[in-house]
Structure formats: C-alpha cells, structure tokens
Amino acid sequence: MGLFTGKKGLVLGIANDHSIAWAITKQLQAEGAEMAFTHLPDKDPERPRMERRLRKLVDDFATFILPCDVTNDEDMDAVFDKAKEQWGEIDFVLHSIAYAPINDLKGPVAEVSRDGFKTSMEISVYSLMSVANRAQHILKEGGNILTLTYLGGEKVIPGYNVMGICKAALESTVEYLAYELGAKGIRVNALSAGPLKTLSSSAVGEFDMMLKLYTDMSPLRRNITPEEVGKSGAFLLSDMASGVTGENLHVDSGYHIMG
C-alpha cells in the first residue's frame, strides 16, 4: 500500500521531464496516486508538440489528459468538469505554473509593461485562485492544493524581477486561500524550491549565478535535486501533512535562512 493508494488528483504544469511537476508526479505515482494532467493547447493541431511531450511521460498511467490554458475559463471548466465526471471527488491539485513575457522578465522592474504585468500576474497568480474556485467543489474534506514558489517572492533576488512580485502575490494568495478553504477542511500550501534547471528557469537572468550562490552559501553547500523537491511535494500533498496549511515550505538546502 502506497501513501497515495486510492487518492486521485490533477496535475497542472508538466512541460517536459525537467519540470518540477514531473518530479513530484514521479513520487506520487510510485506511491499509488491516480492522476490526470493538462498541457498548454497546441497552436497547430497538425503538430501537437505540447500534447506529445506530455503524453511521452504520462500516457501509460494518466486517467485523462486535457489541453488547458489557465487564462481560458472554458479550458479550466472542462478540466474540473471532467475530473468530477471521472472521479466525483478528488484528493489533491498540483499547480506548477508560472509565466512572464521575456522582455518584462528581463527587467528592470520599473520598466515592466502594463500588459506584461497583467499577463504575468494572471498566469502566475490568478490561475491559483481560479484553480481553487473550481477545486473547492470537488476536493474531499482533507484534500489539498499545492503550488510552487521561489525565495524571490520574499527577498530581492537579482534577475528574478517581475516574477518575484508575482511570487509575493502568490504566497499571499496561498495564505488567504488556506484561511477560506480551511473552513471546508481543505489545505493550501506552497513549496519554495531552490533553483532547478527547467524550461521556465532558463528564461530567468543570472540563473547560473543563483546556482553557484546556493553551492557557496547555503547551509548544505549544494543545490537541491528534483527528487528532493518531488519528495517534499508529495509529503505536502499527502495525509502525512494533514495539519499543515498556509505553509511555505522551503526546499532549498536551507538558503533562505542566510542573511
């Protein structure tokens, strides 16, 4: 019997085998979870690149796979309607999504465009509210939502720029949602991961400098591994964390304690 035997959940945000959502999914699968997945809709249906990338990883065990752009309410409704139709109730939702247009992400913050700011906040922050709004109706009592954040939401990390502002808002959103959904017995948490090379992080300036800083300065004097984030993510999503909500768990070799 695994930790997730009989548990069912939605995973949003696997782009490829470097994605943090994939690292967490591997742990959940090993512990017996039943899961459904989403990918960004493909612009050219003749060449379904996004869908293919996801299917390569999860086709063997996914309960269903649907396209979903989190800025599109119809896509979001379709995902949660399908989960309800398939399972009735679910145990967890993993939200592992962020985006900022590259020109705005590059900074400086003072020059971020109005549209770039709106897009960044909509995809990286509002999407969690939008997930919670739908998930609260099908999550079981004791169920939970987990999102991914980074230290740049708490402190200034050069190069993180507008995404740091989004993460600050995301972390506050986790707390408000934890309070609201807590009345229904639903937990909402964030996992603050140390830097990992992924598609999204390749767009962050100074990323290699961040990796080096963690090696030089963190208490563990090394960077974290995807497997470590996967295990801690699975912990927060599991009943082992039944008393944990509104939390921001740092899985970052302890770097966040350094002055």
Ligand code: NDP
């Ligand atoms: P990935 O690029 O692998 O994952 C980001 C995911 O967001 C992708 O699947 C991407 O889809 C999806 N996405 C972007 N825009 C939309 C949208 N409009 N609708 C639906 N999905 C969308 O990178 P990570 O795994 O690194 O990122 C996952 C989370 O972890 C993010 O919140 C990130 O900020 C956070 N994080 C990452 C760290 C790191 O160092 N990598 C450190 C700390 C936190 P697609 O690729 O198909 O566009």
